[in-house]
Amino acid sequence: MLMPRLTRPLLAAWGLLALFLAPPLMAQDILIPMDDAQSDHLKAYGVTFWALEREVEVDWLLNFRGGSFLMMREAEIEAELRVRGVTYEVVSGSQTAAIISEVESDAANTALVRLEKPPRIAVYAPEQTLPWDDAVLLALTYAEVPYDMIYDDDVMEGALDEYDWLHLHHEDFTGQFGKFFNYRSTPWYIEQQRQAEMAARRHGFRKVSDLKLAVVERIRDYVGGGGFLFAMCSGTDTFDLALAAHQTDIVPPEYDGDPIDPDALSQLDFTRTFAFHEFRPVFNAREYEYSDIDSGPPPQPLRNPAVDYFTLFEFSAKYDQVPTMLTQNHVATVKGFIGQTTNFRKHLIKPNVVILAEAPGRNEVRYLHGTFGEGTFTFYGGHDPEDYQHFVGEEATDLSLHKHSPGYRLILNNILFPAAKKKKQKT
């Protein structure tokens, strides 16, 4: 056993240093600021989730320093915050009281939401590796938030009941295999198509579009029963497309072997959809677009990461807590990013849907939220908030280089919001 001669003086010196660095003895809470003082915004969500898993109650201070988190001070939490590189402040009881008083004051558009239980998270994604990244998987993995991956078989077998929060990303619920017509000879496309066809037959469907419709119906029921759905990119519009086309065929023969229903347009049923209505599907198999819901990438002069951005709406923190939670950020404008589905045309959005963010001056919505039955859905356009235009086959984004990403923060707001304790409306 090594016992250096100078160990005692060294320890004494380290003790003094620790004493110097240590916070006041009366300190009892940890504040995780989410404004510009935060060194890693994304990991902050992960630590908060980690604390919830350990039954530590967390207060989410909406609109206070970028949507900060307040929790009881424990050595284990502090160590974890340091290891994960998350900035935190130790605050005394009186400071905590002052913060809470400020947050709950009617004079400020701030509010306190108690987070109690970590949601069980499911990501709807195939086991097969596909040549593009999934922003939510990246965010959850980087933030170290645990999740399960489920797909068609699991959904059909009722697995959704086990989860509080479901995420859909670059998915095609219309059964057109992502409309990757130009990639139809690549191994990953063939494998994707084969797996989907096999799954369809396993569940007694002749066509993949029939299986996907059944999946969408299950998810719809899940949300209706109180589930939280978060969808990005093509997981948004294809979800509603599939629901609207439940009694017709909108899939071109290139994908399902039979023609589109000649009366397809008149047969669309918008009463079944979540967010959109009065839209028209794109019937051209070679056009990389599902419908006119998506306004596509910005017009050419604006198709530039330097000038393309969208703005977050501000809501009343005390009365509109859900939209406020979903828009917590340290910035008001977020840089744009393109996906197969990028922005939603405003006039095709149902009137009861809440718009959370939009592209200024373009009548295009980027981020929206609504309720269905007992649950809620949130749709977020674009593919990868930190890769302006993510191409097939490109490497996944390294989030350690984008620790403060406001675009990714919007995703992570969604995973915490189901943890919020339901409050009775003040009215």
Place this chain on the structure above:
Amino acid sequence: MVRATKHTGLGRDIKAPRARPAGENLTETHRRYAVTIAFPSLRAHLLLGLLLLVLGGQRAAAQNVEESQVGRFQLAESFLRAAQYERAIGMLEDLYAESPGTHVFYERLREAYENVKRYDAAIALVDEKIASESAPTSFYTEKARLLFLKGDEASARIQWQRAIETNPGSPSVYFLVYRSLVQLRLFDYAIEVLEDGRKAIDNQTLFQTDLAQLYNLTSQHGKAVEKYLELLALNQNQLNYVKTQLGGFLNSPESISESIEIAENGVADEPLNRSYRELLAWLLVEGDEYREALEVYRGIDRLDREEGRVLFSFGLIAADGGAYDVALEAFDEVLARYPESASAPEAMRGLAMMQEKWAETLGEQVFDIAGTRQERNHWDEALETYQRFLIEYPQHAQFPDVLRRIGSLQQDVFFDLTAAEKVLTEVVARYPQTEAADQAAYDLGRLAVTQNRLEDARIQFSRLLTRLRTGDLADLARYELAQLHFYQGDFEAADSFTRAMQENTSTDTANDAITMKVMLIESMGPDSLNTPLRRFARIQLLTRQREYDAALHQLDDLMEAFGQHSLADDMLMQKADLLARTGDVEAAIQTYLEVPLMHPTSFLGARSMVQAASLQARFVSHDEALDTYQRILLGYPGSLLIPQVREAIRLLRGDGV
């Protein structure tokens, strides 16, 4: 994988007409298929062309088409293009009623029904054809397809079976049904049909590639390999084709292992078939099973008396794949079995290189931290193999390179500077203008530094730099020149070299140059001769020359004389490094930990603690290391080393990162 196939745009292969005379032999090309893509407008144009041909030249023929029918047909086409299906269908029905023998009217009407999903009407139309045609095989498959699209799979299957029964002894009938099934992506049923066809015709060589492709598409990789083996049994030259076809589907460990199993059975059944063995070896390499692949290549080499050529090529593949041990074995075997073969010299050089790689991978040392000679290891073997090469192949083109490699080993691994100098000098003298000579010149320069012949070193590096000007070796030589000036106290010259180097940040040496520049800026004074820095540079030279005791002694003197100089933290850090090099781990850890206490504002604080924690993790205990790492997080939250510290903590506590 869907094979590249010439498409007409009509949904069918141009070389594979819809109906074929029974018994006609089918070529491979005819059997090809692809995912059907419909191009209605192209199809319509072709049909119209056919109609015009009929009208233009065949008036006297059986199909008597009126002039007005052309106009009506064109109008019907335009209605279809405008999506006015019902109006088009009405006109086409009239045309078909007037001239039921005109095939284009039938074809277009059936397609129009399909477009509006009036499958019953389309089926009734096909039924009429079946009733009127003497050879209705293709109409049965057509009917089956329509029934399937209608959703009546059971009835569809009856029609496909009926089609087969029209001529069950003909391969073309099975092929017709198979194409119809593939069009609907009913791959499993298509396999069934083709396998039944083989049995019925009693010919197991039929439909090999089609079946293989179907098995791949249905993830039955083993069966696909079976079919490809059948193909190779007939023609071994198809091996590259088979590899290409299989390659696209070997995208999971399961698919590879399944394929390997079948290929192994094939080799066991027909051990003399070289293409079988090559396919198996290729599959094993695809699955990163290099050792098993070596066995297979060994067999090929012996069976076909390849004199080590196959083994040598495989050795190169294994080396590229990082399987150094297997590559080593392959090269070794070439030498053992075929010492006179053409591959032998390259194999011997490859063997020595693999032995070096092995030693690096295993972290082997010739001397331990206290300077004690270790037991014989891969470094010794590499050196001996290179030396054997020199003896056995003195005229070989790689002789200078091997000689240079020996010199580098002697210098950097065995620390036998006399031997190294002799060898490297020989390379420079006997093989000028070669890459090996340049590298040897660089090594000789480094060697001169180690032997304290700094002027010789300067000449070597300067000449090399003048000769090369650009490139990695030139950058290294430039940095060495900067270091030489630094050791000799010529800080201005050292600074001018580092300035030139830091401009090109893409080079490996740029970081080192920047570090040196920072030290030069921060450590001048207090006297005009920059005595502390000059003496510190000298200590660094002694360290490089492995004169650790002398370096430590001089360092203690320097610390005593200039304990308050801005270099004091560097001195303490250097002392800790020297203690670690001399094997005094305990004192090294302690000294590293002193750096942040004695110099709390030094940028070396975090680095020294990381070094201490690293030694604690290796030689003391994980708990102590963890404690030190945690203190770094507390004391230096803004350090660039923090990500490394966090990762180390997670590794030590077993987070699985």
